[in-house]
Structures are given as C-alpha cells and as structure tokens.
Amino acid sequence: xxxxxxxxxxxxxxxxxxxxxxxxxxxxxxxxxxxxxxxxxxxxxxxxxxxxxxxxxxxxxxxxxxxxxxxxxxxxxxxxxxxxxxxxxxxxxxxxxxxxxxxxxxxxxxxxxxxxxxxxxxxxxxxxxxxxxxxxxxxxxxxxxxxxxxxxxxxxxxxxxxxxxxxxxxxxxxxxxxxxxxxxxxxxxxxxxxxxxxxxxxxxxxxxxxxxxxxxxxxxxxxxxxxxxxxxxxxxxxxxxxxxxxxxxxxxxxxxxxxxxxxxxxxxxxxxxxxxxxxxxxxxxxxxxxxxxxxxxxxxxxxxxxxxxxxxxxxxxxxxxxxxxxxxxxxxxxxxxxxxxxxxxxxxxxxxxxxxxxxxxxxxxxxxxxxxxxxxxxxxxxxxxxxxxxxxx
Numbered sequence: 001x002x003x004x005x006x007x008x009x010x011x012x013x014x015x016x017x018x019x020x021x022x023x024x025x026x027x028x029x030x031x032x033x034x035x036x037x038x039x040x041x042x043x044x045x046x047x048x049x050x051x052x053x054x055x056x057x058x059x060x061x062x063x064x065x066x067x068x069x070x071x072x073x074x075x076x077x078x079x080x081x082x083x084x085x086x087x088x089x090x091x092x093x094x095x096x097x098x099x100x101x102x103x104x105x106x107x108x109x110x111x112x113x114x115x116x117x118x119x120x121x122x123x124x125x126x127x128x129x130x131x132x133x134x135x136x137x138x139x140x141x142x143x144x145x146x147x148x149x150x151x152x153x154x155x156x157x158x159x160x161x162x163x164x165x166x167x168x169x170x171x172x173x174x175x176x177x178x179x180x181x182x183x184x185x186x187x188x189x190x191x192x193x194x195x196x197x198x199x200x201x202x203x204x205x206x207x208x209x210x211x212x213x214x215x216x217x218x219x220x221x222x223x224x225x226x227x228x229x230x231x232x233x234x235x236x237x238x239x240x241x242x243x244x245x246x247x248x249x250x251x252x253x254x255x256x257x258x259x260x261x262x263x264x265x266x267x268x269x270x271x272x273x274x275x276x277x278x279x280x281x282x283x284x285x286x287x288x289x290x291x292x293x294x295x296x297x298x299x300x301x302x303x304x305x306x307x308x309x310x311x312x313x314x315x316x317x318x319x320x321x322x323x324x325x326x327x328x329x330x331x332x333x334x335x336x337x338x339x340x341x342x343x344x345x346x347x348x349x350x351x352x353x354x355x356x357x358x359x360x361x362x363x364x365x366x367x368x369x370x371x372x373x374x375x376x377x378x379x380x381x382x383x384x385x386x387x388x389x390x391x392x393x
Contacts, residue, residue: 012043013039013040013041013042013043014041014042014043014101014102014378014381014383015042015043015044015045015098015100015101015102016036016042016043016044016045016100016101016102016103016104016127016377016381017044017045017047017095017098017100017102017103017104018032018033018044018045018046018047018104019047019048019049019091019103019104019105019111019115020047020048020049020056020105020106020109020111021048021049021050021056021073021087021109021110021111022055022056022109022111023055023056023058023059023281024107024109024299024300025106025107025109025111025112026048026056026059026060026063026065027059027186027189027281027300028106028107028129028130028184028185028186028189028300029104029106029129029185030059030060030062030063030065030185030189031063031185031188031189031192031369031370032104032129032185032188032369032370032373032374033046033063033065034063034065034370035370035371035373035374036374036377039374039378041378041381041383041384042374042377042378042381042383045068045069045098045100046065046066046067046068046069047067047068047069047070047071047091047094048060048067048069048070048071049071049073049087049091049111049115050070050071050072050073050074053072053074054278055278055280058280058281059280059281062193062280062281062282063189063192069094069098071087071090071091071094073086073087073090080110080143083110084110084113084114087110087111087114087115087118088114088117088118091114091115091118092118092121092122095118095119095122095124096122099124100124101124101125101381102124102125102126102127102156102157102377102380102381103115103116103119103124103125103126103127104126104127104128104129104377105126105127105128105129105151106128106129106130107129107130107133107144107148108130108133108141108144108145108147108148108151109144109147110143110147112128112147112148112151113146113147113148113150113151116128116150116151116154116155117150117154119154120154125156125157125380125381126151126154126155126156126157127155127156127157127159127377127380128148128151128152128155128157128158128159129159129185129373130159130160130161130165130184130185131148131151131152131155131158131159131160131165131169131179132152132158132160132161132162132164132165132166132167132168132169132179133148133161133165133168133299133320133321134148134149134165134168134320135318135319135320136318137318139224140224140316140317140318141222141223141224141299141316141320142223142224143223144299144320145320148320152169152172152174155178156178156380157178157180157376157377157380158174158178158179158180159180159182159373159376160179160180160181160182161181161182161183161184161364161365161369161390162181162183162184162323162363162364162390162391163181163391164322164323165181166179166181178380180372180373180376180386180389181372181389181390181391181392182369182370182372182373182376182389182390183364183365183366183367183368183369183372183390183391184303184364184365184369185365185369185370185373186300186303186304186364186365187303187304187307187362187364187365187366187367187369188365188367188368188369188370189281190285190304190307190308191307191367193281193282193285194285194286194289194308196282198286198289199282199283199286200283200286200287201283202274202276202277204274204276205250205274205276205283205287208248208250208274208290209286209290213246213247213248214246214247214248214292214348215247215248215249215250215287215290215291215292215293216237216240216247216248216249216250216291216292216293216294216295216344217250217287217288217291217293217294217295217296218233218237218249218250218251218295218296219251219252219254219294219295219296219297219298219301220233220254220259220263220295220296220297220315221254221256221259221297221298222297222298222316224316225297225315225316225335226258226259226262227262229315229335230259230262230263230335231262231266232335232336232337232340233263233295233315233335233337233340234262234263234266234267235266235337236337236338236340236341236344237249237251237266237267237273237295237340238266238267238270239337239341240340240341240344240345241267241270241272241273242270243345244345244348245271245272247272247292247293247348248272248273248274249267249270249272249273249274250274250276250287250291251263251267251273251274251275251276252276252277252278252279252284252287253275253276253277253278254278255278285304288301288304288305288308288310289308291305291310292310293310293311293313293344293347293348294310294311294312294313295313295315295340295344296312296313296314296315297314297315297316299319299320299321302314302319302321302324302330303321303324303362303364303365306324306327306329306330306360306362306364307362307364307365309358309359310358311329311331311347311354311357311358312324312329312330312331312357313330313331313333313340313343313344313347314330314331314332314333315333315334315335315340316332316334316335317332317334317335318332319332321364323363323364324360324362324363324364326363327360327361327362327363328356328357328360329357329358329360329361329362331343331357365390366390368390369390371387372386372387372388372389372390375387
C-alpha cells in the first residue's frame, strides 16, 4: 500500500483523483472539488470518463471545474460490458502515470464500480462518496445496487450521507472507524445553485415561471422502468393532464430513445404538457423550485426536491433513500397507472395532505457535507483530523 502518513516525500500536497462520468456524479462532486481546491494539504486531480457527455460538461461549466484528464469514453448504444471494459483499459495507465494518494468515486454508476476495482488493483486507497445506500434488491435499481456494493468492498473511507447509510455499512461488516457521516453534497450544490438568478432558455418555461399555473414535474429514465412500466407512467400522466387542466405537466425528456419512444406518443398532444430537451443542472434546479408536485424515478431528485419543500412521488417499488420516506416528504408509488393517478389526485385535492408532505423535514444535509468530507479525507491521508459527523449532537 502507498504510504499515507504525512505529506508526500517531495513535500507536495496529497493528491486525490476524482473520477466521474455522469451529471449526477458531477453535481455531487462539485462542492467537494471546490472545497478541496482551497485546502492547504490536499490537491484534487479531476478525471472524467465522459459517460454522460453533454450533461457532464454543463455541470463542470456551471461550477467552473476544468478536468485535468478526459477519457471521453462515451459511444452511443454501448453495452454495460463494453463501457466497463473501456473504462478499465483506459483508466489503468492513467493511475499508473499519476499515482494519486487516493481515488474518490461517487455513488453507483458503472464508472464508480470499475474505477474502484482499478484503483484497488493498483493498491490506491478508494474513497466512496455517498456510501452505504441500499435498496435491498440487487436488481433494483439495476445496475446501480450492484455497482455501489462492489465499490464498497474495496473502499478505504466510506463517506456516508446519513445515519441510515452508515447503519447499512455496519450491517455488512464495515468497521465504524472508516465511516464518516457527512450529509449529502447534493444539498451543498443545490443551495449554491438556487441562489443564482432564475433563467430558462426555453421561452415556455420562462412564461410558466412568471404565471400562476400549477406545475407537475415528471422525470423518468431508470432502466428497470423501461417498457411496460414506463408506458403505465405515461398513461397515468396523460390522465392527470386531462382531468386537471389547471396543472401544467413539464417533462424534461431523457435523451435515450427507449424513454422518448414510449413517453412522447402518450402525452405530447395535451395542451397543458410541455416536453423539453434535457435541462442543464441550473435550469432543472429552478424548475424544481417552481414545481408543486414532483413525479420521479431519479435518486438525486428524491434528495433535492424535499429541500425545496416539494412533495415527491417516487415511481419505484423500493428506494435506497428511505430517510425522506420516513420523514414523510417522499412516497413510493411504483408504476401502477391507477395508483399514480390516485396519489397525484390526493395531493391536488387534499391540501392538508399536501402541506404535510411539503413541510416535512429534509434529512439529507445542511450544506456543509463537503467540509466534513474534506476533513475525513485529510484524516485518512494523515494530514488532518475529522470534524463532527452530520447529525452529531
């Protein structure tokens, strides 16, 4: 194992390589990168795989992050196995060349699992940001549940967002000494972004934001919802649009044609439905801000929308983010058409129920997750000490 006591032999800062490839990873890495850039003892090296090309670049631009290394691995239609093999083959010589003191990965993408394995094989300590999330079903979400468990097996420091996440790791035999509860860095990014002036490039959203219309925000893309489940979601949304014309449904469409080909035909002809191209993170954050109800299968939205006081109905049967479900601001509704319609209608017509969900406490963070994470990383590398965990009395 590399020596991690004190500074490097040449007196330079300890170098931490951030490896990420998708927009959600970039969002949750951003505040941590910015915080580490201010450190006297740590230096970030930014490597992107380009798993999500355009959306990844938008986030880096928003937070003024310039990658040091870009593997540019994205190819349309590539399989998970093809992507995995390409990441491993191209990342290994980079690790050999730069020899970072640690590698940091975030969440549960293919980039995370393969980068963690590649780093472990090079005997480089792995730091897992947003560690410990578990749905309990290795096929749901697929392949994310397996990816985060694979990464967890070779991780030297688990940065868990909540106590529940830490408890999951403890049940799997992870020693408490290598777990830090930081809160979720997505809240750090969210609080930074919502403070920026609101602006939309789509004039329909600009008009919507200045109106009194009620807004239902829909996002859906998860692999396990492809096909019939997504068709049921679309049919439910069509029924809601028809029965509640006072609501405008906004659907920022995922680029994947598997999603578009199912959703578009069923909702595109309703006058109170707006379908947009994918929004950059800044615009999407502001769209969440003007929404009244959120329908989603996204993990990040489950964390962000509650921070903005928005009731969230999750289009899944399980979630690796149960904290907000327990708090009451998120509800699992699955993909049954009738159930979705019933639950949205209840939020629309029962204002007491709406208020109970909208005003529930968000358990995911306080905006200081990056600060706690940097302190824990410095402690791991022998150049600093930890600060109290998120939620500690």
